[in-house]
Amino acid sequence: MSEKNVSPQNLPFTLKPGMIILILVVLAVLVGAGTSFFVVDQTEEAIVTRFGRYQRRVGPGLQTKLPFGIEQNHNVQTQVVQNMSFGFRTQQAGVQTRYDSRDYSHESIMLTGDLNIVDVEWIIQYRIAEPYNWLFKVEDRDQTIRDISQSVMNELVGDRAILDVISSERRNIEFRSEELLNEIFNEYELGIRVTSVRLQNIVPPRGRVQDAFEDVNRAIQDMNRKINEGRRAFNEEIPRARGEADRMLQTAEGYAARRVNTARGDVARFNAILTEYRQQPQVTRVRLYNELMESLFDQEDSVNLIDRQFTNLLPLLNLDTVPGGQQ
Numbered sequence: 001m002s003e004k005n006v007s008p009q010n011l012p013f014t015l016k017p018g019m020i021i022l023i024l025v026v027l028a029v030l031v032g033a034g035t036s037f038f039v040v041d042q043t044e045e046a047i048v049t050r051f052g053r054y055q056r057r058v059g060p061g062l063q064t065k066l067p068f069g070i071e072q073n074h075n076v077q078t079q080v081v082q083n084m085s086f087g088f089r090t091q092q093a094g095v096q097t098r099y100d101s102r103d104y105s106h107e108s109i110m111l112t113g114d115l116n117i118v119d120v121e122w123i124i125q126y127r128i129a130e131p132y133n134w135l136f137k138v139e140d141r142d143q144t145i146r147d148i149s150q151s152v153m154n155e156l157v158g159d160r161a162i163l164d165v166i167s168s169e170r171r172n173i174e175f176r177s178e179e180l181l182n183e184i185f186n187e188y189e190l191g192i193r194v195t196s197v198r199l200q201n202i203v204p205p206r207g208r209v210q211d212a213f214e215d216v217n218r219a220i221q222d223m224n225r226k227i228n229e230g231r232r233a234f235n236e237e238i239p240r241a242r243g244e245a246d247r248m249l250q251t252a253e254g255y256a257a258r259r260v261n262t263a264r265g266d267v268a269r270f271n272a273i274l275t276e277y278r279q280q281p282q283v284t285r286v287r288l289y290n291e292l293m294e295s296l297f298d299q300e301d302s303v304n305l306i307d308r309q310f311t312n313l314l315p316l317l318n319l320d321t322v323p324g325g326q327q
Contacts, residue, residue: 081126084145112157
């Protein structure tokens with residue numbers, strides 16, 4: 001058999017079958033090496049499938065797989081919290097958040113327990129906990145999340161009056177909806193975990209009804225403000241009144257104790273004088289008289305004693321005498 005030159009004309013070298021095989025082997029090695037490695041980010045986990053069948057779950061880092069598409073990797077963000085909004089859409093988040101101007105009221109308009117209509121906007125935050133379930137268990141994941149979330153929120157709002165939904169029951173609705181969503185998502189094997197549910201605007205439908213409810217809300221806020229002011233005044237006045245009452249009680253108790261002690265001292269002094277009087281009446285009588293006179297004239301600057309038996313002419317007193325005996 002004669003050899004045939006298959007090399008194109010004008011080439012500086014001749015392509016031989018062995019060289020062609022070598023080139024193909026090198027290309028196969030390069031393609032195999034390029035398709036045998038993949039990188040999983042720190043916020044991700046990867047699911048590896050072989051001919052479409054699940055094989056394993058791998059974590060962050062440089063990972064290997066069978067080349068040439070025999071095994072494929074599906075990276076899933078498991079550490080990133082994702083948001084889904086209902087009743088509105090955010091076009092651009094930031095200091096000045098921009099919202100989509102389209103109408104999404106079909107998601108947020110619902111009926112309350114007292115047969116009123118209310119517009120409830122809310123956000124759910126969730127994280128992918130089971131990448132395998134997230135990839136393979138549910139076909140339309142986003143729509144499933146929306147349908148279940150709307151069903152749960154309609155149920156919770158439908159069990160409450162409109163004033164409760166607007167005011168006091170907001171936190172309970174958030175907490176209970178988070179519990180119910182996680183239970184249903186686990187039952188559906190959706191592979192996600194709801195981390196929080198946050199209610200946004202809760203208002204009646206636009207128009208006169210909304211204006212009336214805004215008036216009611218303002219009245220409720222004024223009522224709460226007045227109640228808080230009354231409680232603050234109560235907390236300020238009651239302790240002060242109690243302190244004043246305690247002070248007056250202590251003053252009265254001190255006065256009573258002082259009067260009792262004074263009375264007891266007077267009684268003891270009287271008994272002592274009585275005992276002395278019984279023993280020496282005349283001496284005691286003179287002493288008591290002298291003490292009485294001393295107490296009467298103690299504060300006088302000048303005292304003149306005149307005998308009641310005085311029969312002579314009235315003596316002349318020195319009227320120019322000043323206190324201290326000076327002229």
